[in-house]
Amino acid sequence: MPIYIHNTLTNRKEEFVPQVEGKVRIYSCGLTVQGYAHIGHIRGAVLFDVIRRFFRKKGYEVIYVQNFTDIDDKIIAKAKHEGVSPASLAEYYISAYLQDEEEMGIMQADYNPRATHHIKEIIEVVEALIRKGCAYVVDGDVYFSVASFPSYGKLSKRSLDEMMIGARVEVDERKRDPRDFALWKSAKEGEPYWESPWGKGRPGWHIECSVMSIKYLGVPLDIHAGGQDLIFPHHENEIAQSEAFTGQTFARYWLHWAPVNLKGEKMAKSTGNVFIVREALKQFSPQALRLYLLSSHYRSPIDFDGEKVEEMERALERAREAEEKVDIALKGTADYSERIVELPDFGVYREQFYSALEDDFNTPRAIASYFSLVSEVGRVIDDFLPKPPTSVLLPLWSAKKLIQELKWVLGIEERRGGKEGRGIEGFVELLIKVRDKLRKQKLYELADEIRSGLGTLGIVLEDHPGGTIWRMGK
RNA sequence: GGCGGCGUAGCCAAGAGGUAAGGCAGCGGUCUGCAAAACCGUUAUACCCCGGUUCGAUUCCGGGCGCCGCCUCCA
Missing domain, CATH: 3.40.50.620 (HUPs)
Structure with a gap:
């Protein structure tokens, strides 16, 4: 397209x-x-x-x-x-x-x-x-002559006359035209400089x-x-x-x-x-900040609001939750019955996502389709989370790939603060196993101690029917 | 004064000539040893005002009001 x-x-x-x-x-x-x-x-x-x-x-x-x-x-x-x-x-x-x-x-x-x-x-x-007659030298300064460029103003849609009126700041008498601007500025005493054909100076903006x-x-x-x-x-x-x-x-x-x-x-x-x-x-996390900045169209001004960034933080959290559930489903024991479960076509979100970006980089719409995808996945997966039927594994796997792809385009992949690269996975998972046994024996006091203890360390445990998952909290 | 933009539910924010995405928040519920999360329902008959065009406008045109950016260094 x-x-x-x-x-x-x-x-x-x-x-x-x-x-x-x-x-x-x-x-x-x-x-x-x-x-x-x-x-x-x-x-x-x-x-x-x-x-x-x-x-x-x-x-x-x-x-x-x-x-x-x-x-x-x-x-x-x-x-x-x-x-x-x-x-x-x-x-x-x-x-x-x-x-x-x-x-x-x-x-x-x-x-x-x-x-x-x-x-x-x-x-x-x-x-x-200068050779082309579009610029001139005055006392070591070089100015571009606006009059030499007839279509000057075509980007900002200003006519030369309007700019004449607008040129009310201190007018440099040495300029041929108040709208002329510096290509090269001569150095004053004590200023850094480079040698040039017009003397010591520096480039203009x-x-x-x-x-x-x-x-x-x-x-x-x-x-x-x-x-x-x-x-x-x-x-x-x-x-x-x-x-x-x-x-x-x-x-x-x-x-x-x-x-x-x-x-x-x-x-x-x-x-x-x-x-x-x-x-x-x-x-704020870089992901929430990015999503916040992208949640308005780029041609609309944003009035920065930290509360809104925190809201994005929560929205991302929910999205991660859905991904975790997909992981659990893909890792867990499948239900090998003949049960056929039809999943919706997640591909439509991919199309929505890209067609939004094709339309003048409409990131708010792209983000909306990302969230729709994540919600939909989260919703359908709840029906069979303990034991996904085999018929669902492949579509689920491609849904996961799609989620990762959209996240990559938005640049909201977890990079820091994630589980990887910290070398703690083994420990946390061991503790979760121990806690599971305690829970089975109804030793809830000890189990809760583990959960709150990990919580203090920034690790959040969540008990789901399919097992306990964990993530890095704030 | 000139140029450009904006005004959509409690808040943020998309959008198409045929009654409107997504996120957050609030409320009720399901699940759970508890917690958290998630999910379901709900708040939602939300489109600044007044004219015009149209079978029909929030979306197009004109006017008004309000807000913002640029016109000077600035992303």
Whole structure:
């Protein structure tokens, strides 16, 4: 089935046709690394993690680039304030961010290019733009001339006149046009710099993304993404520079996700109204956090609500319960009678799941079909949990595979805090056996002591007709 | 002021021109030595207001009210 993507450029859903068949090339604007990542940042990363997994399941080869802008005014200011070099400050926050991503179960990008590693290429592109008459030099600064790019404003749907009115911030008299933006900024005293044909300086914002996306993905690339707040001016400027430079379409599909608000206002570093990822991970499991962020469509803003994340925690718990029951059924003794039990067709949920994602990555709908599947499985399995008839084993096994597949796409597989890799399974199972014998002898006091004792250690026991199961609690 | 978006049950959140997914919460029940979980039922005649188009609109169009984002660094 075709995939539809809402394209900011046209403001409508369009069928996605990759430039090169079977291959998707994605550039997602990463952070300016001057602090820890907050929930708003990670929303986009989680979204694209699912999008990449989805494309892979659909048989596409995916190349995903997420950059780091590791030099800018704020980084310089903060580094100065803390008495460290801008480079080491940036590196610190880059590794912190990558760590956050890993904790969140986000697959690594194919490339994480940094602005400062591409100075040479940036200078080349700026030189080319000057040669083409699209940029000009003033006192060691280089500006892009917006007037030289007639379709400027096509992404953010702003006419040049409107922007003239809007340009009310202190106008730099040296610019030919107030809307012109810096490609290269000369270094002031004490600022880090690189040598260039225009003197010592550093790249402006915007240009690094053009250069790196073209370098790693070519033009036109398939999907260029970022938060909605990047539409203007960042992406608008990227289009201008890139298309003026290459003479070709820069990106074919522009995808922008909505902000995460906190207490009704946008979460943003500049206002201090933030909830950082590493703080959130102290309170919530990465799975619940992911599911929460994916439970609204990416183009709708979210007002972050920790209670809702806890609700997701409970929903996941229930889903795990159903999976456990399937495991018990598959492991237990089958009922070898001729009893034929017809199970519903679980395959419909698979179709629902993927068709939801095909429709502009509708993760809320995909999640709904995941939960429907899990509920349905949990419901039918209750009828025969002690001894499943043999007729049911194969469908049950494929249901389990399906559950695992959908979880993988959503990225909510258990990775930490699970049973595996802790080396305690043997002990717990031994205790469960002992407790079982105690229960049979009606020595409930001792049995309960074992259960509550394990509970203190974070291990939850649940007695089912088919036997006792255990899991890691909170 | 300009551009864009949103307003669905107690809360969160999908959605189609023909009366509406999923999650959580509450209540009642089944099961259980107890507990927990699960399951069943229920809250649910839920679509901001007013016009218009239509056999029929919550879904399309116009207006109103409310909320939000961008227009300046920002994911």
